[in-house]
Amino acid sequence: MRLRDYIALGWDQLRRRKVVTLLCVMGIAIGSASIVVALAFGESISHYSTKQMSYYLKTDEITIMNNSSGSGSGQTSAVDDFGITKQKLNLIKSLPHVKTAASFERIGNLQFVADDTKTGYLDITATDLGTLTDFGFEYQQGAPIDQDNVIVLSYTATVGLRDRQTSLTDAARRQQAQLEQDVIQGREQPPIVPYPLYRKQIRLLKTVNMADGTSRTLEFPVRVVAIEKRAENMSDRAVFFSQKTAYISPGLARQIREAEAAVSGKSPGSLEAESHFDNVTVKVDQAANVAETDKLIQSLKLRTMNNLSRQESMSKEFVIVRIIFGGAGLFILFVASISIIVAMTMSTHQRRRQIGIMKVLGANLGQIRNMFVVESALLGVMGGLAGILFAYWVIWGINVILIKTNSTGSGDAEILFISFWILPLGLFFAMLTGIMSGIFPAIKASRTDALTAIKRE
Template sequence: MRFRDYIALGWDQLRRRKVVTLLCVMGIAIGSASIVVALAFGESISHYSTKQMSYYLKTDEITIMNQNGGSADGSNGELNEFGLTKQKLNMIKELPHVKSAASFADVGSMPFIVDDTKTGMVSIVATELSTLPDFGHEFQQGVPIDQDNVIVLSYTATVGLRDWQTSLTDGGRRQQSQLEQDIIQGREKAPIVPYPLYRKQIRLQKTINLPDGTVKTLEFPVRVVAIGKREEGMSDRGVFFSQKQAYISPGLAQQIRDAEAAVTGKNQRTGNAENQFDTVQVKIDNAANVEKTDKLIQSLKLRTSNNLSRQESMSKEFAIVRIIFGGAGLFILFVASISIVVAMTMSTHQRRRQIGIMKVLGANLKQIRNMFVVESALLGVMGGLAGILFAYWVIWGINVILVQTNPAGSAEAEIMFISLWILPLGMFFAIMTGVMSGIFPAIKASRTDALTAIKRE
């Protein structure tokens, strides 16, 4: 018989036994859907976690620490070959796979005044402002530009501003402290209405205690050119109490140092402002190129760090998760195969007369076995197709639940997906389950004695 004849015979038998066929197909469908969903779970969790690791752990970034505590100049005034310099930074920017590189220097916390009525406090970092978007900073207003008279604020820096005159009095400070305690204890809601600072001029203040006991306040007027986005999922309380971050140019940071040195008479940081920074962040085009680029940077006599080791550790853990999910799916498929063996064995018993007649008419053992195996394979194909459709429905339902329960928005909630490579694998296991489940009934059918079967009927 030709293969087409086997398929025709098998399909005819499946149509005759609709109930048994439906039950077998449902068993394989559930098993193959379990395989597909399990592999999709592992793949989706791995993909989503890798994406989150890349965002939070910055696995595609390299941090370079200054070995002189933040200055590229040695204590004796001579350039230290192990320190961070503008020349080395320019060399790093020219390395292969480097997307961006920027220096960062901590300027400290400074209060500011806006509109002569409101005051706030920000922690200031000096960096090349135009590089902030390269390192994951997003802005809801404005765009950072490299100028010395501008400032970039985080969203949290626009929240929690106080009345300037009231904050100078003891009563005002007590009132602010009491408000913070009420928010911590849950008696009050955190006020999170942002103050409109975009494109406004604010005055940074630097208070210096002089040796003679007097106090001098320096002011540095700057214009707000960009305000960062609020982090998704951050609570109102988190916004109110989180760090108020601000970014200025290295040139403005040097102006602040020079002004402070002129008042105190101390030379705090000598040298070119372009060489005075604490760390350098390097963005790599792909995490796979981090290790190679890290070695090139170390050849410049610089100390580096990255999160590759943590990523590798977590990747091994995700591989274990995939194995567990896949094993669970295989177990369910194995349970489903038992029902097929039982159904096909019962079918063999019911079809003894048919088998006996086929043998009398000249059918050999191989043809009898092939007929049952093809019939089982057809069950596997139908069960596999039904299982794939069922798996898509399950994944869709999970995503709907995530969308409804995730306050951050539907785009971030749809993390479950089925990769294309999973589909043929699911079909393969479904067909193999059908074929393997049909081998025993096929062997039993081929051993049926023709004359005995016909006489019993």
């Protein structure tokens, strides 16, 4: 008999036993859908977590520490540090796979005044403003420009400003303390409204201690050219208590240092150092090229740091998650296979006369076994196809719920997804389950005594 003949016989038997066939197909469909959904969950979680790791851990970035400034966390090289120079920075920018590199110098916490009425504090960092976009900065208003008299503010820097005239009074302090307490305890508050600072000129204030024990306040007027975008789903409480950050150009940072040195009477020789970098951050085109780029930077006698070790350890944990989800799906598929064994065994018992007649007409044991195995395989294929459709419906429903509740905090239109490689794998396991479940009934059918079966029937 040819395979086509086995399929025709099997399909005819499945049509005759519609109820049993439907129950078996439902069992296989549920099992195969479970394994497809389980693998999709594992794949989606891994993809989403990798995306979040890349965003928060900056796995495509390398940090170069200047001298002994900070040890940080992550993977740090054991190369002796000879300091970052402008020549080395330019050389790093020309390395393969390097998208951009920028130096960062922390200026400190400076007070600022806006419109002569509002005041606040900013944690200011000096860097090449033109590179901020390359490092993933997004802007709600404006865009950074390469000038020395400009400043880029975080969204949080536009909230929580105090009135300059009343900020020092006891009443204002009590009101501010009460507001902070209300926010901490989650009491109902009006929505936080940012103060309009875009395109306005603000004054940075830096207090310098003089040699005679007095102090003097230096002012540096700057224009706000960009305000960072507020993070998605960032609560008002988070906005209220987050760090108020800002970025200025290295040229303005040098002006601040020179003005401070002139007022305080410090020797200008300290300003002649080649760089004032705290660290340099290198953006690599792909996380896979970080290790190679890191070695090239270390060859310049620089101390580097990256998060490759964290990414590798977390990737191993995600493999375990995939195995757990896949194992759960296989267990459900195994339970579903029991229904096929029961159904095919009952079919064998009910078809003893048919089997006896086939043996009398010359059918051998192998042909009878193949007939039952092909019949079971057809059940597996039908159940697998139905399971794939059911899995897509389940994933679609979960996506709708997640998007409506916005529980992930991401803007993705599709949170869970089914990769293409999962579909043939789910169909394979469904078909394999059908075949394996039909082996025992097939063997039992082939051992049926023909004369006894015909006489009993």
